[in-house]
Amino acid sequence: MISGILQYEFLQNAFFTGMIIGIIAPLLGVFIVVRRLSLIADALSHVTLAGIAASLLLEKKFVGLSGLNPLYMGMAFSVAGSLFIEKLRAVYKHYQELAIPIILSGGIGLGVIFISLADGFNTDLFSYLFGSVSAVSRLDLWTILIISVLVIALVVLLYKELFLLSFDEEHAKASGIAAKSVHFIFIVMVALVIAASMRIVGILLVSSLMTLPVAASIRIAKGFKQTIFLSMLFGEISVLGGLTISYYIDLAPGGTIVMIAVLILIVTILLKKIAGMRPA
């Protein structure tokens, strides 16, 4: 496989993109999970699908737009979707979780319309749904690299604020930190990372890369920093392991990645059980 990576550009793109995603998706995932916003990732990935379908439609109908990278439109839709979720959460103060199904179904509805307008499914769209190693371009890799540098820098710089906002939202607001702005930056970062991740794992599986490694690390980690570290480690193992296995035995990479993440989760649950049974 190493020789394959050295030889083929598409394999390089896929592996480097995978390595980046394996770190930033769980990194943001930790904050999403502890704030009980896990389903936001699902809603936004479906909105991203609508953006990609729109982009593919434009590409088909207007020859002049054939060079358009669907990733950008996907990101634009995802960010817009995240802002809508925030608006809806403000509207339905007592039913904040309503925002998620509203945006999720809106995203699918819009996506399906665009797909039908573009005369149905094609391989391109299929690769976005389930992820594809061969579809990652060099331009995608650069875009995702820039996003990840931005995301990591922001999380490091705003770590204190993000922690306080996650642990105790009331206190964060009362203590006078710029809670609203920090939350806004956070949700836009989530939208961007979701759009960036779907190249590898696919729209249907993006949220799993943000939640499964976190679900595993939360079982065994001591403290928040360790939770973040272990989540990124588990995410990275899942992505690299999944890509390697799928390369050798020709499986769908997205599915393989997710199944490894599930396996890690099961192992941590079992380990915790065994540790708990031992007399202390």
Place this chain on the structure above:
Amino acid sequence: MAQPIIEIAHVSFRYEKEIVLEDINLTINSGDFLGIVGPNGSGKSTLLKLILNLLKVQKGSVKLFGQEISRFKDWQNIGFVSQKANSFNTGFPATVFEVVSSGLTKKLGLFKFMGKTDQAKVMRAIESVGMHEYAGRNIGELSGGQQQRVFIARALVSDPKLLILDEPTVGVDVKNVQSFYEMLDDLNKELGITLLLVTHDIGTISDKVTHVACLNKSLHFHGNTAEFESLNINEMSEIYGHDVHVLTHNHDHHHHHHDKGAGR
């Protein structure tokens, strides 16, 4: 000369037509440990909100550290541990050290990182509530009383001169209430922090407090603890509607038989 920290003069407050507070006069001096007791609906939370400037004063005046509350700016001098601290997500994967560190977020400011002195400060705050052995433990593994101590440490870490506690013993085991008060007593005596504690449960007011105020729309009693204990039972019943006891060291067993539903 003791310096007044909170001065409340002729404060009345009403929501719509309902009068919640009536002509309250109360002064808390530097070094005091004041317990305010009152049944639910007695206006305790409203009084706290007025002191914390979460509600605007309608009538009368509130001064903090000698300054009119509308012009008061030094909020970092006031630490507040809310009742809500009990309802945080107990599965949250953060250590005691990390939780207490979060109390420095505002003070450090955006894009600033904790230095060595800040970390030492966090450890001191954890030690001052007697939780140093637990600094590396996840917050969710602790008992309600221990968690409450951690939240007090979080409030202490930014060096407040006044600490306000809203129903701090709600999640605390009855048998641990006494040691909880001893810890507050240490903060009060050794660190010189002025304490204001509000509770509906008169059974949890201990002799560690230096002053007691009974609130039920208006202030029924305000004095030191000795005077409070010598209060005629009839007078107390007038405020509370039934028999009450004050928790002290000497007749500790009184407390165990005490009706926990007092004032409810």
